[in-house]
Amino acid sequence: MRLSRYFLPLLKETPAEAQIVSHRLMLRAGMLRQEAAGIYAWLPLGHRVLQKVEQIVREEMDRAGAVELLMPTLQLADLWRESGRYDDYGAEMLRITDRHERELLxxxxxxxxxxxxxxxxxxxxxxxxxxxxxxxxxxxxEQRPRFGVMRGREFLMKDAYSFDVDEAAGKAAYNRMFVAYLRLFKRMGLSAIPMKAETGPIGGDLSHEFIVLAQTGESQVFLDRRMLDLPVPGEDVDYEGDLEPIVTDWTRLYAATEDVHDADRYGRETPEADQITARGIEVGQTFFFGDKYSKPMKAVVSGPDGVERPVQMGSYGVGVSRLLGAIIEASHDEAGIIWPDAVAPFGVGIVNLRPGDAATDRACEEAYVALKQGGKEPLLDDTDERPGGKFAAMDLIGLPWQLIIGPRGLAEGKVEVKRRASGERHTLPLVEALSMMGA
RNA sequence: CGGGGCGUGGCGCAGUCUGGUAGCGCAUCUGCUUUGGGAGCAGAGGGUCGCAGGUUCAAAUCCUGCCGCCCCGACCA
Incomplete structure (x- = not known):
């Protein structure tokens, strides 16, 4: 993509409404525009990241044996009356009436x-x-939307639902999702820790919140330092096999959010040297809730014995849009966002320091084509902006690599490569720069 | 939902107390000079002062009502 043709409205100043860092950076980086409290338009840059995150979630769900479909945003109130939740759900539920006076939500x-x-x-x-x-x-x-995309009213969510014949099979289904979650957050460059969660009125103890640690997190969490070193299962994990050992590994050590924190147990189970108190952002939650919905809604299957019984269910959510906020909270510096490679909107930002200079234009073009062919999704800054502005813009939008090309360097046959995360720079010939970035 | 605050060109703000016909910085446009970490000079455009009533010779400013947004708390993926 050429910046001159792209739509990237960067803000030099921070809009007054944004308080937390991810919200500010998303607005400044031209990813997002607020249309109403907790409701946002996703501008091109934000949309690209949203799609990257969505795709990782999709791939890992598919790998774990889940099947994608798409349900509508609007639902009939009568459906919710069957489960009894139409009346239980408070003002948080947006209720709508159509022209035939039918109640929707x-x-x-x-x-x-x-x-x-x-x-x-x-x-x-x-x-x-x-x-x-x-x-x-x-x-x-929400009564009070806030934190930008982290607690909006409209949000993109992945929700999965498992159906099994009995509790043991249901638990196995739960384990598959648990492992898939470890993998998908890891792929986004996040360290998400599963923590025992309240199941509320659902009962049972099979529910976990997946929490990303970030200094600016919304709630306080307590965990055993050793959780941070646990290995995340690889791509080759066998979802047909027994995943219980992995789940046990990840649930044995103490980790809890403030609302379920048990200080005594924490002190007993976790050596003082390994106790960590941190801030966290919930990015996913897994539930096993048995027949809570299948029973009142009569979703029954016949077992091998010919007897019909309610199917055993679980549900598994990932806050896709919220994840963008969480990733930025966990990965940024003073200058702007630092995208993990897997979710970066573009892989490389090419900075043309002197558009109009024949040699510079030529080198930029060569780099652009090579990177594009190499699948690196380059963004070429071919605008007339001054160098300083271009550098600041690149740092702000946080692309993993910056390829800086100007007449001064080209006179020596060299370009500059900068790694956004580390700030590390290398001055070297273009071919070498391209191979360094994997193109 | 309780408490607090804010609404003035695209963005950030001043002006409101003490009414007198709207200002600053950034951004935008034009020209010239600049060009490796947010340039300089000169000029230009852009505002129903959130909305609706009211008071007044005169309202961004005073009064009433409404709407929107933000922050703290309770609540939540």
Whole structure:
């Protein structure tokens, strides 16, 4: 992409409404525009990152055996009356009436709908296990939206739902999601720690919140330092096999958010030297809730014994749009965002220091084509902006690599490569620069 | 939902107390000079002062009502 043709409205000054760093940087970097409290338009740069994050979630869900579908944003109120949640859900649920006076709602989640879909088609244990997910916009009419995209009213969420014949199979399905979550957050460059979570009225102890550690996190968390060193399962993890050992490894050590923190247990189980108190951002949550919805909504399957029983369900959410905020909270400096390679909107920013200079233009063009062919998704700054402004802009939008090309360096046959994360720079011939960046 | 604050060119703000026909910085446009870490000079454009009523000769400024947004708290993926 050539910057001169792109749409990247950068802000030199921070809009007054933004307080936390990720919100400020997203506005300044031209990723986001607020349209109403907690409702945002995703500008091209933000949209690209959103899609990258979404794609990683999708790949890891698919790898774990989940199947993607897409449910609508609007749902019928009657569906929610079946589970009893229409009345339980408070003002957070956005209720809408259509021209026929039918009551609708903008879905805050999809347990009811997925259960309805499942029960319409599945009757036998032989069709199980199943895990269906979608990535869709949700709406929760928060009383007080804040922190930009981290607590908006409209948000993009991946939610998966597992269906199993009995509790043991349900637990295995839960484990698959647990492992998939470890992997997908890791791929985004995040260290997300599963922490025991409140299950609320659902009961049982099978629920975890996945928390990203960041200094500016919204809530306080307590954990065993050794959790940070646990190995994340690789691409070759066998989702057909027994994942219990991995889950046990990741749940044995103490890790809790402030609302479920047990100071006595913490002191007992975790050596003082390994105790960490930090701030965290919740980016995902896993639940196993058995027949909470399948029972009232009559989603039943026949077992091998010919007896019909409610299917055992779990649900697994990832806050896709929220993740952008979390990633920035966890990865930025004074100058701007530092994107992890896997989610960066562009792989390399090429800075043409002197557009109009024949040799410089030629070298930039050569680099642009090579990087593009190498799948590096370059963004070429071919604007008339002054060098200082270009450098500041590149640092702000946080592309992993900067390739700086100008007449001064070219006179020596060299260009400069800068790694955004470390600030490390190298002056070297263009070919070498390209191979350094993997093109 | 309780408490506090704010709404003035695209962005950041001053002006409001004490009414007199709107200003600063950045950004934008034009010209010239500049060009390796947010340039200089000269000129230009752009504002129903959140909205609606009211008071007044006169309202960004005073009064009433409404709307929007932000912060702290309670609540939440």
């Amino acid at each position: 903008y879905g805050p989640t999809n347990e009811e709908m997925i259960t309805e879909i499942f029960r319409a088609y599945v009757r036998s244990y032989k069709a199980l296990p199943k895990n269906l997910y979608h990535i869709q916009w949700k709406f929760r009419d």
